[in-house]
Amino acid sequence: MMDLTTIIVNYNTANLLPRCIQALRDASTGISNKIIIVDNDSKDESVELLKRDFSDCKLIFNDENIGFGRANNQCVPSIASRYVLLLNTDAFVSPDTVEKTIEYMDENPTCGILGVKLWGRDGDLQPSCRYFPTIWNVFLRSTGLDKVFKATQVIDNMDWEHDEVRQCDWVPGCYYLIRKEVVDQVGLFDPRYFLYYEEVDHCFAAKKAGWAVHFYPHTSVIHIGGESAKSIGEITTSGRQLNSLQIESELLFFRKNHGRLVAFMHVLLLTLSDLINLTKKAIKLSGKGVLFGYVKRNCLVWALYFKTRLATKPTR
Numbered sequence: 001m002m003d004l005t006t007i008i009v010n011y012n013t014a015n016l017l018p019r020c021i022q023a024l025r026d027a028s029t030g031i032s033n034k035i036i037i038v039d040n041d042s043k044d045e046s047v048e049l050l051k052r053d054f055s056d057c058k059l060i061f062n063d064e065n066i067g068f069g070r071a072n073n074q075c076v077p078s079i080a081s082r083y084v085l086l087l088n089t090d091a092f093v094s095p096d097t098v099e100k101t102i103e104y105m106d107e108n109p110t111c112g113i114l115g116v117k118l119w120g121r122d123g124d125l126q127p128s129c130r131y132f133p134t135i136w137n138v139f140l141r142s143t144g145l146d147k148v149f150k151a152t153q154v155i156d157n158m159d160w161e162h163d164e165v166r167q168c169d170w171v172p173g174c175y176y177l178i179r180k181e182v183v184d185q186v187g188l189f190d191p192r193y194f195l196y197y198e199e200v201d202h203c204f205a206a207k208k209a210g211w212a213v214h215f216y217p218h219t220s221v222i223h224i225g226g227e228s229a230k231s232i233g234e235i236t237t238s239g240r241q242l243n244s245l246q247i248e249s250e251l252l253f254f255r256k257n258h259g260r261l262v263a264f265m266h267v268l269l270l271t272l273s274d275l276i277n278l279t280k281k282a283i284k285l286s287g288k289g290v291l292f293g294y295v296k297r298n299c300l301v302w303a304l305y306f307k308t309r310l311a312t313k314p315t316r
Helices: 017-026 046-054 068-073 097-107 135-143 180-186 200-206 243-258 262-282 286-305
Strands: 001-012 033-039 058-061 081-087 092-093 110-118 166-168 175-179 212-223
Touching: 001 017, 001 068, 001 097, 017 033, 017 046, 017 092, 017 200, 033 046, 046 212, 068 200, 081 180, 092 097, 097 175, 097 212, 110 180, 110 200, 135 262, 175 180, 180 200, 180 286, 200 243, 212 243, 243 262, 243 286, 262 286
Parallel strands: 001 033, 001 081, 033 058, 110 212
Antiparallel strands: 081 175, 092 212, 110 175, 166 212
């Protein structure tokens, strides 16, 4: 078997592809690595670039944007390697990243999924070792009450040096190394998620099946974030995400993994958090645009709850 199959899903990031793939190749010296690139109907120069410069990779061209998870799933029949790496086009590996992470997985057979230390292009450490979302910690984070309820495990705990190997709940999908046995056992991504929460749900399934998820800090990846998403619509400043798709995927995750009541309670807590935030901004005499933003967001939450048939079906 080959050592590695790397899957790269591209959507309108022709400007990033050469740097991403070159860094991957430089880091794969001595490692057998089959690269599969899926283009999700890009509107920029991606298709021409891929055909011209990367014909030695396996290329898949979709006639429409089918979403991140579904595009990765297209490659499962082509996997014939010990490990699978999912790599974003806006993630640039260090020269030792591939070798070190495969070596670690070889030495730790209970580790099914591995992530690494992530740095933004501005040099800031990004959340790289994360805990599962609950309706409670999402509510606390959205209202700022996590500073009061400090005993609650928040999704992104950044209050440590990130210099030691740790088990965690999930790791971001921009550099997502999976043991082939995990894919054989639990599959890859649930196609209900068009974008966001794919890796959260996948790690949830893998851990439920008995595999460990590890954060490995002894190499790093530069991750820009949001480059494909911003070609679809406006992204959030904090998480660089598309708000509607993030809300939808969150609803689908809670309903699938925690049931109907929890999903409904999540909607109620989101409504309460918007009301709390709106009240705080009103007290500070914020402008009407800011206040209306919370009303608009909550209307979106309820609309998506019903459009997804009470968080059971995706909208696209």
